[in-house]
Amino acid sequence: MRGHDEETGEFFSPSRSAQRRAALDVLELGEVLVALTATQLGKLPIPDELLPHIRDTQRMSSHGARKRQLAFLAKQMRKLDDAQLDAIRDAMSKDGEAARRDTAMLHRAEVLREALLGDDGDAAMTDLLAQHPQADRQKLRQLVRNTFDERKHNKPPRAFRELFRELRDVLAGGEASADADDGDEDSHD
Known part of the structure; x- marks a missing residue:
């Protein structure tokens, strides 16, 4: 009862x-x-x-x-x-907060890739490395060069895709460390 x-x-x-x-x-x-x-x-x-x-x-x-x-x-x-x-x-849930965050991160990686391959790619690379110091500078620069080479010789976009994956991993690593920093700040209060 x-x-x-x-x-x-x-x-x-x-x-x-x-x-x-x-x-x-x-x-x-x-x-x-x-x-x-x-x-x-x-x-x-x-x-x-x-x-x-x-x-x-x-x-x-x-x-x-x-x-x-x-x-x-x-x-x-x-x-x-x-x-x-x-x-x-x-x-x-496809409409859940986690799905929205993942989609937003993929869009950021795509925009960042296009910026790196655009006319002002050096400035975009500098900004990226300033925001994400854990990123592998040499690997990113190599992938950008390989992407330009693929486009020049009409090859399949292997490096183009790999650049996207690398940027996605860099952004995901940055979000994870930002979340950890927020958690550290909460624990010090």
């Missing part, structure tokens, strides 16, 4: 129907996680204690056994904080 406050009339806890809906939402999330590949799972912020349960469920071939294992997985997932479950849902 839920019980309610005598003075305000508010209930102390969610109704059984609300609890059941929340449990079914977690079960659906578990079904989606089990359907993902190992690579896709690696990109999600899944706690380490859940991964063995997900793998066990993926290995089950018998319908009844798989259903029981999925129920057990959902039970383990309900032990997580709501924030952790929301982070997993957000990472899986």
Whole structure:
């Protein structure tokens, strides 16, 4: 029985129907996680204690056994904080914040690549290296030269693509270190 406050009339806890809906939402999330590949799972912020349960469920071939294992997985997932479950849902969502950040980073890498290959490529390289001192200056300059050479000789855009990947990695490394710096500042307060 839920019980309610005598003075305000508010209930102390969610109704059984609300609890059941929340449990079914977690079960659906578990079904989606089990359907993902190992690579896709690696990109999600899944706690380490859940991964063995997900793998066990993926290995089950018998319908009844798989259903029981999925129920057990959902039970383990309900032990997580709501924030952790929301982070997993957000990472899986195409409209989520994580997807928007990734898309924005890809666009920045593309704009940066075009700036490096443009008329004022030296200034763009200087700005990039000033903002991201961890970047490999020699590798970036070599990739830019190779891209120009590919264009000159009408070769396939191998270095052009590799330059994009390198810029994406540099930008991702810069964001990760910026996030770590923000976390360090919070810990000093």
